[in-house]
Amino acid sequence: MSTQTPSRAERLADGLERRFDRFRDGLSVFKGDRLGQIGVGLLVMFVFVGIFARPTTIEFLNITIPGIAPHDPTERAVGGRLESPSAAHPLGTTDRGRDVFSQLLVGTRVTLLVGSLAAFMAVFIGTNVGLISAYFGGWVDDLLMRITDIVYAVPFLPFAIVLVAIIGSSIVNIIAAIVLILWRSTARVIRAQVLSHKNRPYVESAEAIGASDVRIMYRHILPNVLPLAFLYAAFAVGWAVIAEASLSFLGFGDPNMLSWGEMIFSVYNADAVRVAWWWVFPPGIAITLFVMSVFFVGRTLEKVVNPELRHKE
Amino acid sequence: MGLREFVIRRLVQLVFTFWAFFTILFVLFRMVPGDPTSMFLLDGMTAEQREQRIAELGLDQPLHIQYINYIEQLLTGDFGQSFIYREPVIDIIVVRFMNTIVLMGTALVIAYLIGVTFGALMGWWRGSRFERGGIVVTLVARSSPEFWVGIVLLSVFVFWLGWFPSSGMRATGGDLGGGFVQRYGSLDFLRHLFLPALTGAIVYLATPTLLMRSTMLDVLKADFIEIKKAEGLPERTVLYKHAARNSVLPLVTVMAIATGAAMGGSVVIETVFNWPGMGREMVRSVNNNDYPVAMAAFFLMGSVVIIMNFVADLAYVYLDPRVEYE
Numbered sequence: 001m002s003t004q005t006p007s008r009a010e011r012l013a014d015g016l017e018r019r020f021d022r023f024r025d026g027l028s029v030f031k032g033d034r035l036g037q038i039g040v041g042l043l044v045m046f047v048f049v050g051i052f053a054r055p056t057t058i059e060f061l062n063i064t065i066p067g068i069a070p071h072d073p074t075e076r077a078v079g080g081r082l083e084s085p086s087a088a089h090p091l092g093t094t095d096r097g098r099d100v101f102s103q104l105l106v107g108t109r110v111t112l113l114v115g116s117l118a119a120f121m122a123v124f125i126g127t128n129v130g131l132i133s134a135y136f137g138g139w140v141d142d143l144l145m146r147i148t149d150i151v152y153a154v155p156f157l158p159f160a161i162v163l164v165a166i167i168g169s170s171i172v173n174i175i176a177a178i179v180l181i182l183w184r185s186t187a188r189v190i191r192a193q194v195l196s197h198k199n200r201p202y203v204e205s206a207e208a209i210g211a212s213d214v215r216i217m218y219r220h221i222l223p224n225v226l227p228l229a230f231l232y233a234a235f236a237v238g239w240a241v242i243a244e245a246s247l248s249f250l251g252f253g254d255p256n257m258l259s260w261g262e263m264i265f266s267v268y269n270a271d272a273v274r275v276a277w278w279w280v281f282p283p284g285i286a287i288t289l290f291v292m293s294v295f296f297v298g299r300t301l302e303k304v305v306n307p308e309l310r311h312k313e
Numbered sequence: 314m315g316l317r318e319f320v321i322r323r324l325v326q327l328v329f330t331f332w333a334f335f336t337i338l339f340v341l342f343r344m345v346p347g348d349p350t351s352m353f354l355l356d357g358m359t360a361e362q363r364e365q366r367i368a369e370l371g372l373d374q375p376l377h378i379q380y381i382n383y384i385e386q387l388l389t390g391d392f393g394q395s396f397i398y399r400e401p402v403i404d405i406i407v408v409r410f411m412n413t414i415v416l417m418g419t420a421l422v423i424a425y426l427i428g429v430t431f432g433a434l435m436g437w438w439r440g441s442r443f444e445r446g447g448i449v450v451t452l453v454a455r456s457s458p459e460f461w462v463g464i465v466l467l468s469v470f471v472f473w474l475g476w477f478p479s480s481g482m483r484a485t486g487g488d489l490g491g492g493f494v495q496r497y498g499s500l501d502f503l504r505h506l507f508l509p510a511l512t513g514a515i516v517y518l519a520t521p522t523l524l525m526r527s528t529m530l531d532v533l534k535a536d537f538i539e540i541k542k543a544e545g546l547p548e549r550t551v552l553y554k555h556a557a558r559n560s561v562l563p564l565v566t567v568m569a570i571a572t573g574a575a576m577g578g579s580v581v582i583e584t585v586f587n588w589p590g591m592g593r594e595m596v597r598s599v600n601n602n603d604y605p606v607a608m609a610a611f612f613l614m615g616s617v618v619i620i621m622n623f624v625a626d627l628a629y630v631y632l633d634p635r636v637e638y639e
Contacts, residue, residue, distance in 0.1 A: 035448075035449070035452075146329070149326070149330060150330055150334065150337075152573075152618075153333075153334050153618055154334070154337065154615060154618075155576040155611075155618055156574075156577045157577030157578070157580050157581070158576065158577060158580060158610070158611050158614050158615075161580065161595065161596065162341060162342075162599065162607060165599040165600075165607075166342075166344050167344065238456065242458045245458045245460075245461075246458050246459070246460060246577075246580075246581050249458070249581065249584075250580065250584060250596050251600065261460075264460065264461070264464065268464075268585075273464060273468060273472070277468065280464060280468070284457075284461040284464060284465070287457070287458060287461060288453065288456050288457045288461065291456035291457070291458075292453055295452050295455065295456055296452065299452070
């Protein structure tokens, strides 16, 4: 062992430092971007509200953190029916006398759940399909890309409606319906990116020293396309949330979980859009704000991924 | 590869995609809970009638024969009978399909006209307050689901200001009868069309706007723009005649994606505004387990998307002489 070759620890430290630099580089983009900051701020707020909306008990510490929501969202007749906002009910009540404000806070949970899970799974599938497709090429590429083309031919929302109507409208099925369509854009983009990396010297040298296909794909190429995958994950969160809200609005939401889309479905079905502005506007604004915040974050991430964009502003 | 070979290859791919889409439909609608044959049967049939109907439809045949028959039926436009309306699905769906195309077509045309102009100006005045404000406005519009934009417009323009009718396609009931001009030619129809079309336009505005802006930024960097400016041409001429025209091309490819989004959007927008189109019919039929209608609606929506993808690909190679047929 000569002293010239860096030890394993040194290499690790070096790698970490580079990664940290990249991370700091990413953060600095946020520093100059007002929209990105607003997006992150809003997201943090939504996550906080989602977690603490209802009382949470931490078993092993034996403490209960009180929920932010003043009432149980399904509790009946806490107030009069269709009451306009008051001190007791900051956003009024529904046609069944339920507290709108509490429903709004608790509805955050479905949004967070669907947004994060569906986006993660869609991007996970899409990244793998794109990576495998581009790396192996040939018939594998042909097959996977034709499948992607076919998925592009399926209209998103109608497909989700039919699937959920047939297999039942539980939150799991809704997420599955969204994921089955949503992976397609990530697959195409990641494939294009991997194609441009495939013949670079670092991949060739890994091949030369006999690294396995799996190792080259996941150890060498993947880290380079991961930022792009994150970018698509951010957008996927937005699309997933819009899809869930639309499904719920049409009456195909999970009947056991209250979501913002379902709240608007109730207002619409109670024929109360005309009278109860306090019931219909909050959930709608919440959906827009949430999706907007992930889009803002996505736009900022785009500048991390594609530095050329930084000068376009 | 030449142009002709490209077109042929793309045609083969079109047929293949259609076949795959048919298969997805077949599998999806065989997953219907309970007896899959029930979707072709009407209530109140005697056992004998049922059996006869099943035999008529070939549902007693093995699955692969059923599959072949099914594809044959789709190709000949035979979607069976509706359970609810008790008439052939094709008669129900065609009128509603036209209504959907008129509505979503109008929405997309408005979205593209405004989006292209708006995006070109945003690229031209880059760094200005107009541009920054424009980006925020388009992103906010895109962050709103269609039903939410619809409800806001409904609240403001119908319930508050009372300028427009709240639902349907015309004032005098019977949304579906009449010839083409009679149906779509009146002022009353336009009054009903305005809000739902505007809803679609607002939501679909973002894609062409942002894309137009970013291609404009690339085109404006090109040398020929500098030359045109140096020639002393008026700014307006350079903007419209040279910069904007050269930036429109990429918009052709996103047309297909926009159509796909619009097909899904029609489901929601038509429900909000009670528009007698295919999307609303689809929700209604799924809720009533009227599967033949649901399947026909889904089939037509998918077909529109597949054909638009095809048209967009061809238009792109036709319009851009630099394109390589890969």
